[in-house]
Amino acid sequence: MHLLYPLTLSALLFGVGTYALLARRNAVLVLMGVELMLNAVNLDLVAFDVWLRDTLRSGQVFALFVITIAAAEVGVALAIVLAVFRLRATVAIDELTDLGEPDALAAERLTGVELAKGADVS
Amino acid sequence: MTAAPITPVHPAPGYLAVSGAEVVFLLLGLVVLGAAVLCVTSRSVVRSALWLVLSLGGLAGCYLVLTAELVAVVQVLIYAGAVVVLLLFGLMFTRAPIGRSADVDTPNRPVAAVVGVAAAGLLAWLLVDAFRLSYLELPAAPTGTAEAIGAAVFRHYVLPFEVISVLLLAALIGALVLSRPDISTAEHR
Numbered sequence: 452m453h454l455l456y457p458l459t460l461s462a463l464l465f466g467v468g469t470y471a472l473l474a475r476r477n478a479v480l481v482l483m484g485v486e487l488m489l490n491a492v493n494l495d496l497v498a499f500d501v502w503l504r505d506t507l508r509s510g511q512v513f514a515l516f517v518i519t520i521a522a523a524e525v526g527v528a529l530a531i532v533l534a535v536f537r538l539r540a541t542v543a544i545d546e547l548t549d550l551g552e553p554d555a556l557a558a559e560r561l562t563g564v565e566l567a568k569g570a571d572v573s
Numbered sequence: 574m575t576a577a578p579i580t581p582v583h584p585a586p587g588y589l590a591v592s593g594a595e596v597v598f599l600l601l602g603l604v605v606l607g608a609a610v611l612c613v614t615s616r617s618v619v620r621s622a623l624w625l626v627l628s629l630g631g632l633a634g635c636y637l638v639l640t641a642e643l644v645a646v647v648q649v650l651i652y653a654g655a656v657v658v659l660l661l662f663g664l665m666f667t668r669a670p671i672g673r674s675a676d677v678d679t680p681n682r683p684v685a686a687v688v689g690v691a692a693a694g695l696l697a698w699l700l701v702d703a704f705r706l707s708y709l710e711l712p713a714a715p716t717g718t719a720e721a722i723g724a725a726v727f728r729h730y731v732l733p734f735e736v737i738s739v740l741l742l743a744a745l746i747g748a749l750v751l752s753r754p755d756i757s758t759a760e761h762r
Contacts, residue, residue, distance in 0.1 A: 457635065458697075467693070474678050479618070479663045479667065480621060483612060483660060486656065490629060494632065494636075501711070502709045511716075514644050515647060516733060518648065518652065532667065533666055544679075
């Protein structure tokens with residue numbers, strides 16, 4: 452098998468995950484994008500491991516470690532999402548703007564959803 | 574000092590000579606990619622999670638083609654099983670709308686699409702440029718049997734294994750504290 456088959460699939464999967472990370476509003480759907488990106492990296496690790504015939508099986512062992520860390524990450528992230536939902540009754544990540552700059556937020560509220568580019572916010 | 578050019582023992586077959594494993598991998602890759610695209614574009618959040626199951630399951634098939642048996646099994650068990658169930662649990666618990674909803678995407682969706690396509694294109698171009706001539710000779714015997722991976726983990730990667738077990742414990746306690754309000758705010762009352 453040409454090495455490009457798994458590598459290209461992994462690159463495309465990473466792009467799909469990036470899109471989900473930036474475009475989704477629900478925090479759980481953003482997490483799904485992160486999972487897709489982690490899986491793209493895992494495919495690379497396994498492909499390079501088999502290509503190099505590693506006697507230590509580093510790539511596959513690292514893929515297992517990544518899967519473990521992804522499971523831990525999802526557990527903690529869902530706990531955070533549930534805590535946010537309990538406090539704010541929403542998980543829409545573009546509504547959680549308490550740490551944003553007040554001026555920019557006020558300008559954004561005035562102009563609706565579009566960014567206040569060039570507006571006099573000083 | 575110049576390194577001698579590496580000449581492969583067997584010249585790699587061209588891209589037009591498609592082997593059986595490549596056909597299987599191509600079909601599985603189409604399933605994985607199609608399910609991933611449907612997962613990130615679906616308007617229904619529950620369907621999105623179910624497309625994710627198909628995508629991650631197809632990826633387990635890709636690992637099997639690459640002869641990484643244990644990683645494929647763990648992928649099905651942890652990802653397609655536990656993680657997606659956890660995500661569905663999170664969706665249900667935050668009272669996500671079951672049917673189609675119009676506002677699952679933020680308004681910066683076109684920018685996100687441009688960034689995603691650019692990232693995928695850049696990565697693919699880089700990898701094609703670097704590994705155009707590399708050929709992965711699939712071994713006859715599986716490289717990733719449970720025996721081989723277990724020996725590698727417990728001989729060479731014992732320390733990372735133990736560190737990861739401590740990390741899992743920390744994540745467990747952290748999730749427990751975060752999801753129980755009576756623990757975290759008990760001192761402030």
